[in-house]
Amino acid sequence: MTNTESTQPYQDKFSLAKFVRSNGTQLGIFGVFITLWLIFIFAAPDTFLASNIYYAFMSTIPFFAIMAMPLTLAVIAGEMDLSFTSIMAMGMIAFILTYDATSSVALAFIAALLMGTVAGFLNGIIVVIFGIPSLVATIGTQFFWRGAVLVLSEGRSGSLGYTRASLLHPVLVGKIGGVFPMQMVWLIIVTIAMWALLNKHRFGSHVFLIGDNENSARLMGINAGRVRIIVFSLIGAISAFAGVIASLYVTYFWPSLGDGYLLRTLASVFLGGTSVFGGAGTIFGTFIGAFIIGAIEAATVAVGLTGFWTQLIYGSIIVLSVIMHSYLRRRLK
Amino acid sequence: MTYRIELKKVSKSFGEVQALKDIDFKLGQNEVVGLLGDNGAGKSTLIKILTGYHQPTSGEIYFNGEQVENLTVPKARKLGVETVYQERALAELQTLWRNIFLGRELSNPLGFMDIKKMKDETHRLMIESMGFTSSAVTPDSPIGTFSGGEKQGVAIVRALYFNADIIILDEPTMGLSLKETRKLLNFVRGIKGAGKSAVFIDHNIFHVYNVADRVIVIDRGMVAGEFNTSDITLDDLMDKMYRIAETGSFNGAVEQEYSQGQQQ
Numbered sequence A: 001m002t003n004t005e006s007t008q009p010y011q012d013k014f015s016l017a018k019f020v021r022s023n024g025t026q027l028g029i030f031g032v033f034i035t036l037w038l039i040f041i042f043a044a045p046d047t048f049l050a051s052n053i054y055y056a057f058m059s060t061i062p063f064f065a066i067m068a069m070p071l072t073l074a075v076i077a078g079e080m081d082l083s084f085t086s087i088m089a090m091g092m093i094a095f096i097l098t099y100d101a102t103s104s105v106a107l108a109f110i111a112a113l114l115m116g117t118v119a120g121f122l123n124g125i126i127v128v129i130f131g132i133p134s135l136v137a138t139i140g141t142q143f144f145w146r147g148a149v150l151v152l153s154e155g156r157s158g159s160l161g162y163t164r165a166s167l168l169h170p171v172l173v174g175k176i177g178g179v180f181p182m183q184m185v186w187l188i189i190v191t192i193a194m195w196a197l198l199n200k201h202r203f204g205s206h207v208f209l210i211g212d213n214e215n216s217a218r219l220m221g222i223n224a225g226r227v228r229i230i231v232f233s234l235i236g237a238i239s240a241f242a243g244v245i246a247s248l249y250v251t252y253f254w255p256s257l258g259d260g261y262l263l264r265t266l267a268s269v270f271l272g273g274t275s276v277f278g279g280a281g282t283i284f285g286t287f288i289g290a291f292i293i294g295a296i297e298a299a300t301v302a303v304g305l306t307g308f309w310t311q312l313i314y315g316s317i318i319v320l321s322v323i324m325h326s327y328l329r330r331r332l333k
Numbered sequence B: 001m002t003y004r005i006e007l008k009k010v011s012k013s014f015g016e017v018q019a020l021k022d023i024d025f026k027l028g029q030n031e032v033v034g035l036l037g038d039n040g041a042g043k044s045t046l047i048k049i050l051t052g053y054h055q056p057t058s059g060e061i062y063f064n065g066e067q068v069e070n071l072t073v074p075k076a077r078k079l080g081v082e083t084v085y086q087e088r089a090l091a092e093l094q095t096l097w098r099n100i101f102l103g104r105e106l107s108n109p110l111g112f113m114d115i116k117k118m119k120d121e122t123h124r125l126m127i128e129s130m131g132f133t134s135s136a137v138t139p140d141s142p143i144g145t146f147s148g149g150e151k152q153g154v155a156i157v158r159a160l161y162f163n164a165d166i167i168i169l170d171e172p173t174m175g176l177s178l179k180e181t182r183k184l185l186n187f188v189r190g191i192k193g194a195g196k197s198a199v200f201i202d203h204n205i206f207h208v209y210n211v212a213d214r215v216i217v218i219d220r221g222m223v224a225g226e227f228n229t230s231d232i233t234l235d236d237l238m239d240k241m242y243r244i245a246e247t248g249s250f251n252g253a254v255e256q257e258y259s260q261g262q263q264q
């Protein structure tokens, strides 16, 4: 107790070994990213050395990458959400109905976000209050909201041309300097916000804790149900936001909006090293994962394979990366 | 004198299982109460009612003389309760500092955490109280690879850090070395000196007899008897414990008292 050293504050001394150990999964995914990128550049230099392809990535990847951020929180908390692609479309139904009623794009936008939040909140309620595993609960709500979209839209698609005149259009999907897509800016904003929430806010601490050991978390007074409901609500709100972005980008609404994003979004999270078992994961990994997933499609075509190869390559990369992450996690302990 | 905690006729059932039946319990100021009883007697269930984790099926809870309805863990903590749970309540994938501050992270009014302060405090506790000397262990180390006793040390230090008025220890010596056990027992005796109170559960009757002012024996969810350690010798207490384990009662005299109590 008379140890004089003891009063010195903790000095986080930098050591390479420690850095590697505590950032193993992030370095792993970053290594995969660089390796694949080099392969793409060698295989298709014309495509991957030109800036066009990167602008293309930055305009299309955010549509699903934005949703992958709050989904990362859910997976860390030991939960799953399969309904967010339907919530994307349901948010747009709220958007269109509100615009039809009020002729206000701003109100329509707010209505979409509210709709998404409510749909996510309901997922949370079903999981927490009724104790249904989220995997099952959100299969149900995925069908439910898609069904609601089809009923309310009567299966029809329609132009959103009126949004071009509003401020919302350039703010969400405009191009800075005529080249840099605004949706990329929003992806960066959502990424930083989710990173801060997960790593710097006590809420994020509780997300890690309930995913790691819910019983411990509850013994120590964490309201696990409340944390879950907030995470699901967050996914709902951000999915509706992504739905508005994706629809305004093409200024068109399809009732099938969101189809095809489910696997890419999930794959981004798992490729990024978030543990399937909960309790561990990073926003940075998901961000890199989303760009790998987004690049694969372009790359398969650019290197001369047919589009039929895309899914096969997605599949192998996901399986290999999950194996790699679980291996790294065991080794670095 | 008001008691720090008082339970009146508290019962707790888990479905068919009645874990506690009509428990009357008091914890005074400056008092260490020991709980003794067989496996499954209901000791942990009792303390989890005090910590707000379990809500009693019936009965009343008083803190400092005032009745508390719907006690929760955060509420109990505000009332000054800190706990070392039998199951330790740690999160193995998380770092040491997150475990120390589990559920009460130091944060500003917006909820953003003061991570540097938490790491500094963790570092200080490691050196001053946990006896971690290996430089491989830092506040950023995940605790999953710690030894059993080290994990127990984390759970204990965490409960003591927050300077609570009421400290509840459910089998805290489990997995501790002789040296660490002695340190802990000295600490529990010191709790009284600092004007605080404690509830101490241990299967080692020597430990309980050594630190407790009063011992409560729980048998099959009921209070089977209470003794002031100053009024009873260790041998007598052990004798009574054997008898209760075998026959369900202490001796003739106590049995009468006990069965009268039941008839009322």
Ligand SMILES: Nc1ncnc2c1ncn2[C@@H]1O[C@H](COP(=O)(O)OP(=O)(O)OP(=O)(O)O)[C@@H](O)[C@H]1O
Binding pocket: B014, B017, B018, B019, B037, B038, B039, B040, B041, B042, B043, B044, B045, B046, B086
């Ligand atoms: N959450 C629960 N659900 C159902 N039954 C429970 C639960 N918690 C405890 N019990 C039951 O209540 C009884 C008392 O358990 P408790 O953990 O309080 O015993 P204990 O005195 O702490 O025993 P030990 O010395 O082994 O720790 C046991 O029969 C146990 O099976």
Ligand SMILES: [Mg+2]
Binding pocket: B043, B044, B045, B086, B170
């Ligand atoms: Mg117990």
